[in-house]
Amino acid sequence: MKQTKTMEMLVGMFVAAGLAALFVLAMQVSNLSSFREEGSYTLIARFDNIGGLKVRSAVKAAGVVVGRVANVDFDNERQEAVVTMRINERYNRFTDDTSAGIYTAGLLGEQYIGLESGGSDEYLVDGSEIDAGLTQSAIVLEKLIGKLVMDKAGGQ
């Protein structure tokens, strides 16, 4: 009888340890805690070129992650990229003249969207679109180099 009790306890501990490990993986290792549970609102921005931006790329304001890219689509009519962002609803004070640019974290790092508020009194709300004149496309390195080479060649 004693032996069965020990066995029961060990099995119980095993199952508990397994579940605890799963819990650790979910909470400590993955990004469950960031945006999943909290409310968020949608912003839309159009870019000529999004470079390497992907779904789930970060949206940052002043370097702080305030949301994620939810969807990337191509507008067939206007031949532009349409990026849908989900912004944490805690950060709802982006003015309606907020500018959005696609930047790279480090030289070879991931690309993210940087938001910068303007001076307007009106705020962006759920579903707002960032003004087309205020978006800045990703810098494509090949284009830049190509341009540089062309300038050099033209200068001589």
Add this chain to the structure above:
Amino acid sequence: MLDWIRRLGAGWIQLFEKLGRGHLFLWKTLVGLPSVLVRPRLLLAQLFSVGVLSLMLIAVSGLFVGMVLALQGYNTLVDFSAEESLGVMVALSMVRELGPVVTALLFAGRAGSALTAEIGLMKATEQLSGMEMMAVDPLHRVIAPRFLAGFVSMPLLVAIFSAVGIWGGYFVGVGLLGVDEGAYWAQMQAKVDLHDDVLNGVIKSLVFGFVTTWIAVFEGYDTIPTSEGVSRATTRTVVHSAFAVLALDFVLTALMFGDN
């Protein structure tokens, strides 16, 4: 020549017969699963021998795999001064691949072979036919609890393996090699996705647990009831499990992570 063709044909027929027997066996076992829930004590005993006894092996292996990953990863990443990404690298490799695969291989060697040998010896010593004589279905009484125990243990073992491995990587990376502690965890949390990475790892572990346990109990049940037969069945369990796990891992990885 004719003899050779005949043997070739016989080989294929045997293969298909075995495949058929295996699936019929699986079906009967699955049908027998509800009877296990009526007798949870049987399941408990099997959880002990399959899960708890594998725990030490799995935890220690996980620790060392994580430590080696951190050491190797650091040496490569430091050249690009990207050693802050060590946590991401260790976590993703553990959660996506090494956790499920290495655990399944160890599990097949530790628990699978034991299951096959046990059931095979039961058959060789005619305990299984004895049970049938007493109108006890050995599939319900012997096979089903073992099968369920393997299926339940595997995801838990994989989770322990991965978690311990990530801690092992932390000890080596942060403790010995001086990677920034905040960066180790923060980058990991930023890059590891609950659904894409952790849940897919769990799905993998469920599939591997199902397959390795199925192979183990079937090889035991299907063994030729001699001492040589049992030894061959045990070998086959380990070989077939390893093969099935690695092949399935490729298929699952292609399905889960193929589109990005």
